[in-house]
Every structure is written in C-alpha cells, then in structure tokens.
Amino acid sequence: MVYSTLLATTLFAGSVFAHPYTDISDNPTATIDNGVVIGTSTSLPDSKTIVNQFLGIPFAEKPVRFSPPKPAQPWKSPYDATQYKPACIMKFNYPEAKRNITIKNYATPGPPAGTSEDCLNLNIYTPAGAKAGSKPVAFWIHGGSFSHGSGSLPYYEGSKMAGHEDLVVVTINYRTNIFGFPETYDLPKGKWNLGFLDQRLALSWVQDNIAAFGGDPEKVTIFGESAGSGSVEGLITAPPEPVPFRAAILQSGSANTNITPTGSWINATKLAGCNEDDFDKTLECMRQVPATKLKDLIERAMLNFQPLSDNGTTLANFPRDIRLKSKKDNTIMARVPVLLGSTADEARLQDFMNITIDQALKAWIPDVSDSQVSVLKAYYPIGSPGIKNNFDQVSRIVTELAMQCPTRYIAKDFADADLKSWRFIYNASFANTEIFKGSGAYHSSEIQTLFGTFPEKGATEFQEELSREMQKAWGKFIRNPSEGPGWGQVPEIGIFGDGVSPESDEEPKEALKVVDENIVEPRCVVFEGLWKKVLRVVLSIEMEYLHHHCAKNPIVQRLPCFIWRGISEETGRLSGFRSDQTLAGQCWALYKGTGDRHIEPKAVIDEFPWSSFAEQTDLDPLEYLSPPSNDTSETTACTTTPGPDRLACPGAIAAWFTLVDEKGHVNITAGQCRSATEGSCRTVACAPRGNVTVDRDEVTGHMWNPVTIRCVLSGSGGIWQNNGSTLVIEMGYAGDE
Incomplete structure (x- = not known):
C-alpha cells in the first residue's frame, strides 16, 4: 500500500490563520436517532452565504484500546456541537530535530481540543437552510502517514467548500499509529486495521444520519490526501457492503503496496514491559499502559505502525489485480468514477535536502544498481530545466517515481477497467504557505488552496482565484461524478496553478490549464516497469x-x-x-x-x-x-x-x-x-x-x-x-x- 510512508504528510501551519467567519446567534439544530444536535452558524466573507457547523459529533463510543469501534449510544439531552472535540493521539517520532520540524510544519497550531483516546467524532459543514437529504456529500479522510492528523485541524475547515459549492462537507477523526494500526496478526483477523474500521463506521453513520443535516446519503463522494488517499483506494478495492459512496477523489496516495509487520508491535510490547508469552496477557498489559507513556515510548524508539493487508476485510491484498479484474467481475470492488492527482513537487521536503541521489535511490529501491542510478541521473541532469542542484535532482526523481508516475499508472488501470478516470496536478506555491523558501508545490500543499484555509496575511488575488477554481472542479465532480471535474478523462490532465511561485515574474498565470499527460511527464513511459518492480504489483x-x-x-x-x-x-x-x-x-x-x-x-x-x-x-x-x-x-x-x-x-x-x-x-x-x-x-x-x-x-x-x-x-x-x-x-x- 503506497500511503506515502516515504513522504511524511507535511502541512503548513502558520501561526496566523484566516478568520473569515462571523458568528451569528441563532443556533441550528438537527435531530437524529441518537438525539438532538445543536450546532453553530457562520457567514462567509461575502456576508451572503451562511454555513451551519456541527462540530465534534461522536459517531462511536470511547473505543477500548486495540478493539473495533462501537456505535455511539443515544444521549439524553441535546448534544452541544458548537465546538471541536479531541483529536486522536498523534505520534511524532524522534530524533528531536526531525520531530520538531514535523510538529512545526504539521501541528502548529494543533487540534483545538487537544488529543485523547476518546476521539471518534466528526464535523459537518452544511449550507444553512438545506432541506433534508438535498445536497451531495463530500466525506474527507485526513492524511498523516497513519501516524497523526485530525479532521478538526484548521486546514480542513470545510465552511468555504460547503458554502461556495452548495455541498455538505464531513471531516472525521480515526485512530492512527499504534492505537489504530498496531501491526499484529495476533489480533483476530477482522480487527487488524482499527483505524480503517473507524473510517467505515463513520461512513455508516453518514448513511444513517446525514439527511438530517441536508446531505443525500445516495450522493456521497469520499476524498482524502496521502494516507487519507490510500484509505480512499482501500475503500474502493475492499468496499463495505453495501457501498456507501458513489465516487472517489485520491490526492497524493494510493493503496497499491501490501504492507506487513515491521516488528514495531513486538518492540513496543518489550518497551512497555508487556512481552508475555500469552498474547491475551500481552494485550491486557498494553491496555493498562497510560496513553501518554505509550506514545512517548514509541516516539523515542522511532517505531512506525502501518495498516496490514487483511485479504479484503479492510485492505485488499493486491489492489492492482482487483482494479484490473473488476472489468469482468464488478462485485470485487466499488466501480465508481475517480479523480486522481498529485502535486508537482511532492518530494520537495526537508528529508531530501542533505542526501545524494545515490543515497535516496538505494534507500528507496531494493538492489538498485550503480548503472541504474546512472541512468536515472541521465534522465534528470543537473542544469536541465527546473534542476539546478542536487536537491532539485533528488526531489524531482522521487516526486515522479514515487507519486506522479504511479498516479498516472493507477489512473490508466481504472480507465482500462472501463471506469471513468480523471487526473490533476497541483503546481502552485505561495509565500504564505511555504514550509521553507523554495519549497514549491510540496506534498500536501494543495490542501489549503482546495479548502480555502490559507492565511489571509500575504494572500494574493491569484491564490484566491486558484482556490475557487479548485473548489469548482471538486464541486462539479462531487455533484455529478459521471460528468467529471470539467476536463477530459485520462490521458488529459488538469493542471492547477500554472507553476506560479513567489519568484514568478509578472507574466499572467492560468488557474487551470488542460494538457496531455505525455507533455508534462514523458519520463513516466520509461519508468512504468521500474514502478511495477518497486511496488511488487506482479x-x-x-x-x-x-x-x-x-x-x-x-x-x-x-x-x-x-x-x-x-x-x-x-x-x-x-x-x-x-x-x-x-x-x-x-x-x-x-x-x-x-x-x-x-x-x-x-x-x-x-x-x-x-x-x-x-x-x-x-x-x-x-x-x-x-x-x-x-x-x-x-x-x-x-x-x-x-x-x-x-x-x-x-x-x-x-x-x-x-x-x-x-x-x-x-x-x-x-x-x-x-x-x-x-x-x-x-x-x-x-x-x-x-x-x-x-x-x-x-x-x-x-x-x-x-x-x-x-x-x-x-x-x-x-x-x-x-x-x-x-x-x-x-x-x-x-x-x-
């Protein structure tokens, strides 16, 4: 499964975010099977569009550690959904320098209500006055390398998308790291990927309740970025029954590689003093370890926890096989229209600043030979357009081999299986969302543009124009998936941003440009065989x-x-x-x-x-x-x-x-x-x-x-x-x- 374990989910977290909404007094309410929910309302900057917000609604009871989620029980009095509730516990591994960079880029500011194991809640943003069951639904799954993240983070605030595009936007929490993906086959088979079970329960909750908030449960589109995108494809290739969505958007990630244990669970049990011979005793011991202590132990030991292929219970063993075979057997996956994309500079991150291309490739591709490294260097020579130095070379190669080209191949798989498939590339960089000077269109940089949550300070007119253009494309796809986002299916690509950057000249840029994929990524034709080798597709x-x-x-x-x-x-x-x-x-x-x-x-x-x-x-x-x-x-x-x-x-x-x-x-x-x-x-x-x-x-x-x-x-x-x-x-x- 490619969940961008190579590229940590990095989101700019400036100290000043936009505050474009004005609180108004009349609290909206919704009545569901669990009881009455009280929300709040805000107005967008145009002062005409009002969006209702229902924040932190529990879709599950407080989970028992290392156990599947259970649906939330009814509440006796009206539920206050006017403020966010806790996020799930996040993991940021040492060494300290790298940890600090990740926290600075990702978790500053952090979740408004802090973190807790009692975290299985969701947020709903819906146009005021929406009639029951009348609006399409956009269901967002956050990224974070399955280590961190939350639907309540400021980048995912859904009011602008909901108000501008007349949609109901849902963002969720799910358990991550050891709490959501403990990486042990000793748990019962259906309980390996607890975070995925959380996502599925949230989708089930939406099917049962979203009509009360104006959403149509028959018109749900799932979308996510990085690990969230991998989760989306996991839902496509190992779907719940019945399928609770009708379309999908994958941003910078897929579920294409089988992921199996790294040994982190065993190491964690030893560190916690819980490595009993009997698994039931080990499990009970691990449940008694204070959450903050367990988090600190795995962070300092630099342990990583990822989903496990469970033969289709929540994650298909071979997603590519399923995509291709679904043409003959339409029961093995959710055959829905898809929109897939990536950013132009996915690997332009601090991780690749101080290593050579030889080091990067040999760490990433098993047994890559010196001659193969030489060939890759020849395809990306320093001095060619956009490659001025070693960092440019490393980031460009990894961007194309790890994200851009695989997105192309996966989109082609969907098309070959007679599924409607569209592609995009985000190619824009702005001074108020850079993670460092010259960071470009780095991994996750499209999120603030899409949600319209970039800082007001330093924002440009083109940034606002680009944000609206992306929202329109996503909105068009979500409203009518079969018609697409506004351009042709693959091999066409919608390019957002036209390469704008803080260093750009005054030449006007186009918010959306449509080109053939071979024009922007000719090397992907050469690398398809290498991609299959790396991902072990066949x-x-x-x-x-x-x-x-x-x-x-x-x-x-x-x-x-x-x-x-x-x-x-x-x-x-x-x-x-x-x-x-x-x-x-x-x-x-x-x-x-x-x-x-x-x-x-x-x-x-x-x-x-x-x-x-x-x-x-x-x-x-x-x-x-x-x-x-x-x-x-x-x-x-x-x-x-x-x-x-x-x-x-x-x-x-x-x-x-x-x-x-x-x-x-x-x-x-x-x-x-x-x-x-x-x-x-x-x-x-x-x-x-x-x-x-x-x-x-x-x-x-x-x-x-x-x-x-x-x-x-x-x-x-x-x-x-x-x-x-x-x-x-x-x-x-x-x-x-």
Whole structure:
C-alpha cells in the first residue's frame, strides 16, 4: 500500500490563520436517532452565504484500546456541537530535530481540543437552510502517514467548500499509529486495521444520519490526501457492503503496496514491559499502559505502525489485480468514477535536502544498481530545466517515481477497467504557505488552496482565484461524478496553478490549464516497469533475488524466505513479498505452531540454496508454483493417517500448539489436515501432490515441517519436511474455513 510512508504528510501551519467567519446567534439544530444536535452558524466573507457547523459529533463510543469501534449510544439531552472535540493521539517520532520540524510544519497550531483516546467524532459543514437529504456529500479522510492528523485541524475547515459549492462537507477523526494500526496478526483477523474500521463506521453513520443535516446519503463522494488517499483506494478495492459512496477523489496516495509487520508491535510490547508469552496477557498489559507513556515510548524508539493487508476485510491484498479484474467481475470492488492527482513537487521536503541521489535511490529501491542510478541521473541532469542542484535532482526523481508516475499508472488501470478516470496536478506555491523558501508545490500543499484555509496575511488575488477554481472542479465532480471535474478523462490532465511561485515574474498565470499527460511527464513511459518492480504489483523474479532481499534485512529474515501472500491469477506466479520494512510482502517463519507470521529476534538461517534447488530440479520455482487446474482437484477425507500424496491444506492453522516438540518444531505427517480451532480432521479439496525434492539442504541438512500453510485466493500452500532430509514444495487448493 503506497500511503506515502516515504513522504511524511507535511502541512503548513502558520501561526496566523484566516478568520473569515462571523458568528451569528441563532443556533441550528438537527435531530437524529441518537438525539438532538445543536450546532453553530457562520457567514462567509461575502456576508451572503451562511454555513451551519456541527462540530465534534461522536459517531462511536470511547473505543477500548486495540478493539473495533462501537456505535455511539443515544444521549439524553441535546448534544452541544458548537465546538471541536479531541483529536486522536498523534505520534511524532524522534530524533528531536526531525520531530520538531514535523510538529512545526504539521501541528502548529494543533487540534483545538487537544488529543485523547476518546476521539471518534466528526464535523459537518452544511449550507444553512438545506432541506433534508438535498445536497451531495463530500466525506474527507485526513492524511498523516497513519501516524497523526485530525479532521478538526484548521486546514480542513470545510465552511468555504460547503458554502461556495452548495455541498455538505464531513471531516472525521480515526485512530492512527499504534492505537489504530498496531501491526499484529495476533489480533483476530477482522480487527487488524482499527483505524480503517473507524473510517467505515463513520461512513455508516453518514448513511444513517446525514439527511438530517441536508446531505443525500445516495450522493456521497469520499476524498482524502496521502494516507487519507490510500484509505480512499482501500475503500474502493475492499468496499463495505453495501457501498456507501458513489465516487472517489485520491490526492497524493494510493493503496497499491501490501504492507506487513515491521516488528514495531513486538518492540513496543518489550518497551512497555508487556512481552508475555500469552498474547491475551500481552494485550491486557498494553491496555493498562497510560496513553501518554505509550506514545512517548514509541516516539523515542522511532517505531512506525502501518495498516496490514487483511485479504479484503479492510485492505485488499493486491489492489492492482482487483482494479484490473473488476472489468469482468464488478462485485470485487466499488466501480465508481475517480479523480486522481498529485502535486508537482511532492518530494520537495526537508528529508531530501542533505542526501545524494545515490543515497535516496538505494534507500528507496531494493538492489538498485550503480548503472541504474546512472541512468536515472541521465534522465534528470543537473542544469536541465527546473534542476539546478542536487536537491532539485533528488526531489524531482522521487516526486515522479514515487507519486506522479504511479498516479498516472493507477489512473490508466481504472480507465482500462472501463471506469471513468480523471487526473490533476497541483503546481502552485505561495509565500504564505511555504514550509521553507523554495519549497514549491510540496506534498500536501494543495490542501489549503482546495479548502480555502490559507492565511489571509500575504494572500494574493491569484491564490484566491486558484482556490475557487479548485473548489469548482471538486464541486462539479462531487455533484455529478459521471460528468467529471470539467476536463477530459485520462490521458488529459488538469493542471492547477500554472507553476506560479513567489519568484514568478509578472507574466499572467492560468488557474487551470488542460494538457496531455505525455507533455508534462514523458519520463513516466520509461519508468512504468521500474514502478511495477518497486511496488511488487506482479513479480517475475528468481528465487535467489527473493531470498537476498529477505536475508539482507535482519528485521525480516525468515526461513526459507517463501512468502505465501498470493498467486497472480493472470501470471500464475507468486506476487507480493517484502524486501524491507516498507515494501510489499513478508518472509515467513515455518514454526512456532501458530500458522501465522512472526517477528523473530534473529534469522533462523542466513542463506538458502535456491541455486542448488534450481540446478537439481531443472525447474523455475515460480513457474512450478502455478495453481493446479480445477479439474485435478479432488475431495479427500482427513484421517489420523493421511496418505503421502496430500498436502496439509486447512484454510487456517491456529491450534497446533500441542503438536510441537521441546524445540518448538511441529511434528505432523505431511498432509495431515487439522481444524484451526480443535485439532480435529475435516474434509477438504486438495490438488494431487507433485513433489519437487532436493536431496540435501546444503545449509541445515533438513527442512522444517509445514506450519505456515495459508489460504492463497481459494487455495493453500506450504513447505514442509518430508523425511527429514527432503525439501518438498507444494501448492494445493482448499476452501477457507
């Protein structure tokens, strides 16, 4: 999932924000199932448009830490929604210098009501006098790298957008960092991504209640930036049922990479003194740690927490596959019109100021070679237009490879799937919203222009004109998604801002210019293959390459570095593995008896003889692991003495603890089929086995038993010990249990 973990969500937070509204006395009210809600009203600068605000309405009860949200209960007296309520707890990692920059750029001023774990509330901005159920709804999901953020921050104040475009604007809070995305598979499967569950409950609340505030629940558009944009695509490719929106806008982010544990949960439990052998005890201990202490521990340890792919419960395993396949199967995702875009200088951030292009690329792209770096430099030579120095070069390359080009490819995916798809690029910079001199159209810089929340001091006429032009485009799309924002579908792009900057000459600029994508991003044609490699959309790799990635990073070293994440139905090859802490997939431990992924303190082995495997079998392992055809499957009853021609293939294996020896190794005959909860046998459909063997494992002399056997699409796979010296690799099918 690309949630811009590379680019921290950075929003200018000047000490003086615009105060364009005048309080008026008559308080608006709305009546919903929970009770009466009392709001407030403000007038826009034209003094003609009045917007009602209902702030801090709870859509959930105070959440139990590390548990899903529960709907808010009715209140006995009218609810005061005239002021914002607390934001969710935010995380800003050390070292101190970087932390201070992030807080300065993002959290100054901070949320008006501070932070709390009791934070699941939303804000509604609606035109005064709106009849029940009459207005389209814009549902905003904030960014913040899944570490921080709030719908109550000043940048997202929705009165101007609501008033100017005659919309109902909703902004929400959701849990982030360890509180929202604890990164542990030991929680029940449907409860891994608590922050996403918060978002979905807020959407459900809107469906049930927004009509009372003038909104039409049948005309909801979801939109978000950075992590919020990734959340939007997560809702598209793993939608609730029924789908609670009819269109989507993605700003600088997508859900295109599988994200798996980094080890932060285990590290956090150790720091908190809660690393018990029993997970229930660990969880209860972690719930007792004061929130402020837990926040400080993870910040000082510089731990990051991200969503986990949960096979479509809240986050699809392979969003790109789903986008493309939805043309034939329109039930697997929300087939809605989309507007996607990015800023012209996404990576023009302090993070890239003091590093070379070699350092940036080698940290970002696994195993990028010196020759590849040289090629990239050749495409972005210093001295070419817009690239005057090393910082320009680094930021331009990362901007295009990490954001601009991927947005192009994803928009094309939607179009190829016969979905209406439009693109934009924001290319404007103003003195009153710069995060440093020359910061350009940096990541998130479009937000204040879109919402009209830029500071009054230093504002220019063109800044106001550009703000209205963006609001009109978004409003047009939200009111009638099928007709788009006012320009043609891809490959056309709407360019906002025309490159205006504080250093611009007096030459007039156009607020909106429409061009062909190849004119503004010709290099994206060249980089499409590299993008697929980086994001692991479809892998076609040698096993030595796969293992090398796993072994070089001690956090993700596993035995034997096989990843049962999925089989591409189009290619029949494995797809989705993790090469480091931020890119797709995970190497799996094949022991512990839990049948799941685990973070181990050290590697089980340091290398695995994939070359020997290939030489002795004369097979490409990835080709061999193609799923068997349906006509080869058969139903077999599991017994205590299964035949030697069957793979162990339950949908999940979670209760084999009693079958491990003193070393923690599982001793089960290959093919044993066990219930995930009771250890009993059940009937499954397994493909006949076609063994591939290696007479001798050059490293250990033997192989582990088949514990990590997981459902892959409708199947399961595993690596197990056959006779103590033979490596058997198998792919079989079994129904989910």
